[in-house]
Amino acid sequence: MTTENKPYPVNLKGELTEMPSRWIWIFKCILVIPHIICLIGLGIAFFFLSIIAFFSIVFTGKYPKGMFDFNVGVLRWGWRVGFYSYQALGTDKYPPFSLASDPNYPADLDIPYQEKLSQGLVWIKWWLLAIPHYIIVAIFQGGAGWKRGGLTFILALFGAVALLFTGKYPAEIFKLVIGMNRWVYRVMAYTSLMRDEYPPFRLWDN
Numbered sequence: 001m002t003t004e005n006k007p008y009p010v011n012l013k014g015e016l017t018e019m020p021s022r023w024i025w026i027f028k029c030i031l032v033i034p035h036i037i038c039l040i041g042l043g044i045a046f047f048f049l050s051i052i053a054f055f056s057i058v059f060t061g062k063y064p065k066g067m068f069d070f071n072v073g074v075l076r077w078g079w080r081v082g083f084y085s086y087q088a089l090g091t092d093k094y095p096p097f098s099l100a101s102d103p104n105y106p107a108d109l110d111i112p113y114q115e116k117l118s119q120g121l122v123w124i125k126w127w128l129l130a131i132p133h134y135i136i137v138a139i140f141q142g143g144a145g146w147k148r149g150g151l152t153f154i155l156a157l158f159g160a161v162a163l164l165f166t167g168k169y170p171a172e173i174f175k176l177v178i179g180m181n182r183w184v185y186r187v188m189a190y191t192s193l194m195r196d197e198y199p200p201f202r203l204w205d206n
Contacts, residue, residue, distance in 0.1 A: 007205045009195055010186045013108040014083050014178045016169060020092045025160045028085045035081045035095060039074075046074045050192055057122045057193060068113055068194065073099025075188060076109040079181070083107035088177050089156045090169075111189050118196050125198075126191040133187045133199060140180045152180045179203025 049067045056064055080095040082088060083106070091106050101108055121129075142150025159173045186199040 005200075008186050008200055009112050009197060010182075010189045011110040012079065012178070012182045012185050013106075014088055014090055014181065015106045016090055016174055017106045018091070019167065019169060020089060020163060022164045022167060024092050025089045025163070028089070031094070032081055032085045035097070038097065039078055039081065042074045042077065046071050053193055054122060057117045058119055061116050061119050063114070063117055063193060065113060070099065071192060071194070072109070072111050075111070075185065076101065079109045079185060080105060080107045082181065086153050086156055087181055088174075089160045090174065090177075109185060111194050114195055117193065121196055122193055125196070126193060129198070130187060130191045136201075137184050137187055140184055152177055152184075155180070176203070
């Protein structure tokens with residue numbers, strides 16, 4: 001397991017480049033519906049490709065590059081939608097319908113490709129080794145994201161209410177929200193078999 005205090009190879013970006021509107025966040029549960037429909041289909045593909053990747057790693061020690069890029073794209077798409085909606089409420093800029101990185105969007109996700117993955121860890125890292133992280137992620141995400149009022153959603157909502165009354169998203173709340181999402185996506189990358197390094201128990205990169 002990785003214990004050194006160095007950046008984990010999951011690069012999550014979420015920037016408050018422009019202060020969101022005081023009230024648009026109220027309607028984002030409706031505005032994201034087209035993305036949710038897309039993500040349901042993409043999530044199904046992600047699941048089956050991850051199963052294929054599992055067997056590929058078992059026999060070859062490699063995650064097929066095309067499948068890796070696709071699945072990273074799905075996570076990236078999901079993070080942009082989450083940043084726009086109730087995982088962060090960090091922007092009013094509508095997320096692109098794309099798997100590709102977009103330097104013009106204030107949220108992004110990148111996971112470097114690992115050329116060789118452990119053929120032993122693949123059997124246990126997605127369930128046994130990840131149990132401590134699953135407990136923390138359940139607290140952050142509430143078991144099923146904002147629908148069950150996880151801590152991330154609650155903090156983002158506090159930020160939105162502050163925005164409603166003051167016109168500003170409190171910086172410390174935003175920093176915590178991004179840190180929690182960073183933690184979640186590190187765990188997702190690890191349990192999706194994309195990296196062998198064990199995710200650190202911290203919110204920040206350093």
